Amino acid sequence: MKKYLDLLKKVSLFANINQNDFEAMLKCLGAFQKKYDSGNIIILKGSEVDSIGIILKGTIQIVREDLMGNKTIVSEFGEGEIFGETFACAGVKKSLVTVVAASDTEVLYIKFKKVLNTCSSMCKFHMQLIENMLMLIAKKNLYLMNKIELLSCRSIREKLTLYFENQVERVGKTKFEIPFSREELADFLSINRSAMSRELCKMRDEGIIRFDHNRFEFLGG
């Protein structure tokens, strides 16, 4: 475990907790480690989940299986990221998704109940832990709400415009860089890449935006 201390420092769930307390805290939380070979199943859809997972090594995939057995990768998480917290906190007993190891993986588990039930010795980090968890989920919430607004737009033009407005608001300038390639952006907005490219160029020709690779300027419509 000690070799992962540097990683744990960066885990948002442990923010503002003194790293000298980590060892005591993990013990108090009944944390335990598990290893998975690449391709192995970490959580099977329908199985019980009562723990939050912190990825110490490797990458995992959240996989959705529909009634017909079709599988879709919903998301992917890497080292230092956590998974299962939403289900755990929502009181969902059985996992709605399958989690798979995308590479050789090590996971640190914490029983959700132990996070909530402040132990008898009232470890000082407990309240901080709960606050972190609350903030973590609430921030994810904000992100999701924002994404829904984007996806609810009825046309490619609207989606792009809202996305650019968000970026302008975020950085406080009309010039900004985006963290996506064209293909990734199209995927993020759930649209076709070439149709998006067409629209981007139309917007440029109309004087609404300027761009060069990842650098954009939003001049407004």
Next chain:
Amino acid sequence: MKKYLDLLKKVSLFANINQNDFEAMLKCLGAFQKKYDSGNIIILKGSEVDSIGIILKGTIQIVREDLMGNKTIVSEFGEGEIFGETFACAGVKKSLVTVVAASDTEVLYIKFKKVLNTCSSMCKFHMQLIENMLMLIAKKNLYLMNKIELLSCRSIREKLTLYFENQVERVGKTKFEIPFSREELADFLSINRSAMSRELCKMRDEGIIRFDHNRFEFLGG
């Protein structure tokens, strides 16, 4: 306040808290009431928010304003529902949205910090309150994640199919009722009503679904 006790019992934030404790709890939390006339602004975008609002009477609207000043009603909440909890928990200092009273409204406010900081007397309801809050936000999270999956579908057919699959999974039967009119469903899925109607009938003709008003049967594709 007493006249609202029946309402407070039903507020999810106060689940599993003995209603005899309500009065003490509200006092401990420093709760206070405010009234708003219809049309008045409850929270202005950009203003500070450090409280969670519980609607005692009336209806409020969450309004989004973009850079150009265009306003969109994002959602509406009624009696017994709460708002502002996501911003408060995410540690967002300034509100990203405007909140307006859609009718004459009374709101009960609770300072977010008082929810987290268990008071010196360690009121017994505090942990329950935090747990409720966590569950509330996590459940909203699940809902949002699900909605994103729906909205990410690339065609009307896909959206409808996923929606129906979700319903089947939810009730455990292939027959179910939906809580929407056609127009509301189209709105929920961010698609055109008549195009959706066309697709629904196609699916019926292909033997994938049957329906009569709100009652649907999903036979699978």
Next chain:
DNA sequence: AAAAGTAAGTTGCAATTGCAACGGGGAGAT
């Protein structure tokens, strides 16, 4: 009973979007 209103299916048409294939330019490899 007539009138008015509402929800939802229908349809023709236009606009948007997806798809597939191609082309140019730049980065990195050999």
Next chain:
DNA sequence: ATCTCCCCGTTGCAATTGCAACTTACTTTT
């Protein structure tokens, strides 16, 4: 330098979708 790969703009075409207008069936109002 040449080749290869990848990213992304371009384009023609087909499919999907949105839009608007109309119909039908039902419900509510007067």
